Amino acid sequence: xxxxxxLCHSYCNENGEEMMALDHxxxxxxxxEFVAIIGRNGSGKSTLAKHLNALLAPxxxxxxxxxxxxxxxxxxxxxxxxxxxxxxxxxxxxxxxIVEEDVAFGPENLGxxxxxxxxxxxxxxxxVGMTDYRLHGPHLLSGGQKQRVAIxxxxxxxxxxxxxxxxxxxxxxxxxxxxLESVCRLHREEGITVVYITHFMEEAxxxxxxxxxxxxxxxxxGPPEVVFNRVEEIRALGLDVPIAADIAARLRSGGxxxxxxxxxxxxLARALCP
Amino acid sequence: xxxxxxxxxxxxxxxxxxxxxxxxxIDLIIEPGEFIGIIGHTGSGKSTLVQHLNGLLRPTKGVVxxxxxxxxxxxxxxxxxxxxxxxxxxxxxxxxFxxSVFDDVAFGPRNLGxxADEVSQRVESALERVGLPASDYATRSPFRLSGGQMRRVAIxxxxxxxxxxxxxxxxxxxxxxRGRDEIYEQILQLYHxxxxxVVLVTHNMEDVARLAKRLLVMNxxxxxxxxxxxxxxxxxxxxxxxxxxxxxSVTSLIRTLRARGLTVDDTLLDPGEVAGAIEVxxxxxxxxxx
Numbered sequence: 001x002x003x004x005x006x007l008c009h010s011y012c013n014e015n016g017e018e019m020m021a022l023d024h025x026x027x028x029x030x031x032x033e034f035v036a037i038i039g040r041n042g043s044g045k046s047t048l049a050k051h052l053n054a055l056l057a058p059x060x061x062x063x064x065x066x067x068x069x070x071x072x073x074x075x076x077x078x079x080x081x082x083x084x085x086x087x088x089x090x091x092x093x094x095x096x097x098i099v100e101e102d103v104a105f106g107p108e109n110l111g112x113x114x115x116x117x118x119x120x121x122x123x124x125x126x127x128v129g130m131t132d133y134r135l136h137g138p139h140l141l142s143g144g145q146k147q148r149v150a151i152x153x154x155x156x157x158x159x160x161x162x163x164x165x166x167x168x169x170x171x172x173x174x175x176x177x178x179x180l181e182s183v184c185r186l187h188r189e190e191g192i193t194v195v196y197i198t199h200f201m202e203e204a205x206x207x208x209x210x211x212x213x214x215x216x217x218x219x220x221x222g223p224p225e226v227v228f229n230r231v232e233e234i235r236a237l238g239l240d241v242p243i244a245a246d247i248a249a250r251l252r253s254g255g256x257x258x259x260x261x262x263x264x265x266x267x268l269a270r271a272l273c274p
Numbered sequence: 275x276x277x278x279x280x281x282x283x284x285x286x287x288x289x290x291x292x293x294x295x296x297x298x299x300i301d302l303i304i305e306p307g308e309f310i311g312i313i314g315h316t317g318s319g320k321s322t323l324v325q326h327l328n329g330l331l332r333p334t335k336g337v338v339x340x341x342x343x344x345x346x347x348x349x350x351x352x353x354x355x356x357x358x359x360x361x362x363x364x365x366x367x368x369x370x371f372x373x374s375v376f377d378d379v380a381f382g383p384r385n386l387g388x389x390a391d392e393v394s395q396r397v398e399s400a401l402e403r404v405g406l407p408a409s410d411y412a413t414r415s416p417f418r419l420s421g422g423q424m425r426r427v428a429i430x431x432x433x434x435x436x437x438x439x440x441x442x443x444x445x446x447x448x449x450x451x452r453g454r455d456e457i458y459e460q461i462l463q464l465y466h467x468x469x470x471x472v473v474l475v476t477h478n479m480e481d482v483a484r485l486a487k488r489l490l491v492m493n494x495x496x497x498x499x500x501x502x503x504x505x506x507x508x509x510x511x512x513x514x515x516x517x518x519x520x521x522x523s524v525t526s527l528i529r530t531l532r533a534r535g536l537t538v539d540d541t542l543l544d545p546g547e548v549a550g551a552i553e554v555x556x557x558x559x560x561x562x563x564x
Contacts, residue, residue, distance in 0.1 A: 272556065
């Protein structure tokens with residue numbers, strides 16, 4: 001579905017030095033995967049995300065979306081329809097003054113017949129659990145609700161892949177839960193491929209695969225049970241692990257024998273009190 | 275000496291179809307030297323409330339007094355009051371604009387009409403306090419620093435005004451875990467070394483539980499809870515979810531363990547202490563079951 005081959009992205013800083021935001025990144029994401037990307041600020045996560053729907057073009061290597069090269073201009077429309085992006089700030093992504101009109105914005109621009117637009121809007125709002133709010137003004141919604149409307153707007157384009165760049169950074173804990181739950185459901189029930197960038201390690205646990213980036217490179221790539229088991233390594237990268245993995249590591253270093261790969265509260269509770 | 279709000283109401287766009295009551299009867303006293311956390315869902319009134327603390331918003335009804343002076347009385351010296359209450363907004367690094375770190379931090383003090391010596395003294399001490407020593411950072415461009423460092427420069431710009439109260443609105447939003455730890459560590463050090471009162475608005479339950487001595491929970495423009503963090507998070511009758519907040523993840527882990535019969539103190543927040551308490555609880559359980 002998504003393929004980065006020796007993908008490089010370089011830019012010039014203000015001193016004219018060449019900097020590499022992405023340095024020969026190789027990554028293959030299959031259709032139907034749920035991949036979380038974590039890494040420090042400036043590690044290249046967002047740059048990578050922008051390559052995945054051709055908002056940026058590679059300065060070296062290639063990025064392929066369903067086999068289409070993002071460098072070829074005639075593919076751009078198809079690529080962007082196939083890969084939908086959701087950004088950090090919901091307020092920057094909402095354009096209309098009524099929820100359903102906002103969701104309709106994309107399909108309207110595809111020139112679809114009105115009946116099809118109505119169908120897509122209804123279906124998209126249902127998928128994120130916002131049907132009851134379809135006639136509301138977006139400015140009266142909570143942060144989590146607004147972000148779900150933004151996701152619905154992307155879904156109405158019938159993408160096969162969703163790329164979310166820190167979609168919960170500005171939300172309260174309940175809003176974060178709502179958004180993550182919606183994304184998990186879309187992945188589970190609709191089979192949508194998800195690429196989810198986050199600084200919240202508890203969210204990364206929900207993914208089937210965690211990719212860790214540092215200084216433009218992919219450092220670790222594996223299931224969350226494996227990645228978050230490497231507590232020291234993750235910490236050295238300036239990241240964190242879920243609290244259950246942290247406590248499990250402390251108990252192990254105190255001499256307790258515990259299975260590897262404990263990353264959830266329930267997992268730790270089961271291991272301690274079988 | 276305190277910030278005192280009594281019966282404060284605030285309505286956005288009154289008299290229009292968009293009219294919205296953001297604060298509905300706030301009574302609050304903030305004493306010097308306090309460390310207060312404010313939490314609540316988006317739109318609960320947190321940011322509206324803090325913008326009243328230095329007179330950026332004028333209450334629709336009610337009175338705000340800083341050190342006894344009514345902020346909105348005729349002839350009130352708003353400028354002097356604003357100096358006492360320093361405000362760090364969300365994403366403060368967006369407000370950086372000067373060519374060097376020194377000039378950016380110096381902007382406020384220069385506007386106070388201080389002498390050049392006093393200005394550089396304040397800038398140096400402010401940079402020192404946020405962990406960016408002037409000797410290393412003063413001449414650098416603020417735009418070439420990391421996100422966390424830029425944010426600390428912005429905070430230095432506010433503390434160079436030597437406020438008695440420092441209000442921070444979501445200082446860790448968008449930072450990676452290390453950046454988050456660094457910024458909170460700096461805030462804590464600043465608090466201990468300066469004696470400033472700190473008011474921290476955040477969605478980050480772990481840090482607020484660890485740092486704040488007093489916690490306010492806002493909901494629909496009212497203060498629903500005012501007390502110690504441990505009292506809030508251990509009281510299972512408080513509908514946290516309805517208030518848009520959650521347990522700190524460590525507390526939620528302890529609850530899960532307790533539900534499986536492992537008696538671990540649910541006021542612990544430090545992971546090391548929690549691990550210790552788990553060993554103790556496991557030991558007792560073994561003795562009990564023998």
